[in-house]
Amino acid sequence: MQPSPSPRIPASELRPGRHWYVTAAVISVVSIVLGMVIAVQQFKSVIDAVDTGNQFADGKTVTLRLDPDDEKAIWLEDRIGPSRPTCVISGPGDPALTTPGIDVFLTRDETWNPLYSIEVSQAGDYRITCDSERPSQYAIGDLGGLVTFGGWLLLAVLLPLFGVGVGIVIVLVTAFRRRGHRKRLLAEHYGARTGSESSSTSV
Template sequence: MLPVAPPPIAANELRPGRFWYAVAAVTAVALIALGVIGGVSRFNDVTDAVDTGRSFSDGETVSIRLGPESDRTIWIKDQGPSDSQKCSITGPGDPGLDSPAIDFFLTRDATWNPLYDIHVKRSGTYELTCSSDGPSEYAVGDHGGIVTFLGGAVLAIVLSVLGVGIAAVIVLVTAIRRRAHRKRLLAERRDAGAQPGPTPAVPAPAPADGEHHPTV
């Protein structure tokens, strides 16, 4: 007699559960979306990093509204920072100017470089004045420019690659473990089906007509 085939194994019997595939998909989508949002945000920031429409020249005084949370920088056009350029800031509290990080900002006809980072402790209106040995043009903008944008773009790429990598690992590990579990269940059920059952009792033959068995 051929052995009876074990019953099929339903997908929901296998462990780990299939919801881990959903976890992998959600992880990948979340990290990719986070990277894209961060990259787009950085791009929008860099396109308006410097307010070139309100530039000012040597000796001019401009007023600007600032607060402790303001991240603002004085930028100079077509020339890197040097000892010949000086700026000053006056206003409430004790405002200050610090050396900026290396960065740059490009327009259609000029390159802008950060000259000073502005730091204030109180909200209010501040006045800025800059001067140099030669004619220079200045503008106020954000701390970050192209270099900051590139750093954000790299981070966005890293997040996207990380999301795909984590998802791939989760899917691979889940598939391998489910396959191993399936093999284990099949082996257990095959072994259970191969074991012989109890031998059925055979009844004694009925006595023939006229035949009497001795009674004890």
């Protein structure tokens, strides 16, 4: 007498459902795409962070059109000097120049550092003048440079790693629980089948 083959459990009856595999794949792909988008956008931003093509020197007044949402800064071409240059801003409301964070912007032959962050409370035209004990060059740019880019780049790397890690965990947990569910269904099937055979033998 040949042993009866093991019963086949339809995959659709196992729990959790296979849609969790799709969910894991979606999470992984989305996190990778987001990481790439963040890296590309921040790379483009850091390339154009400082408008070095429109530099101005000590005593020259530049006029900017700004609104409160703008995140602008005055950048100083790197040079060794005994004192920190001073800048003043005038315009509508109560504009202010504050201390920026540490950052750097590099060109082929120049190094720039943020000198002041520009804060305005309303849209309008603002005039900025800078002065120093020795000749200096200034430019207007965004607040973020290479240091900020490094922070965003770290996020762009960690985000895909986190997403892929979550996807792997979901796949492993789903596979483990589906295997356990299949074993329980097989045990139930064999138990019912054994009981049925016993009844037939007794008759």
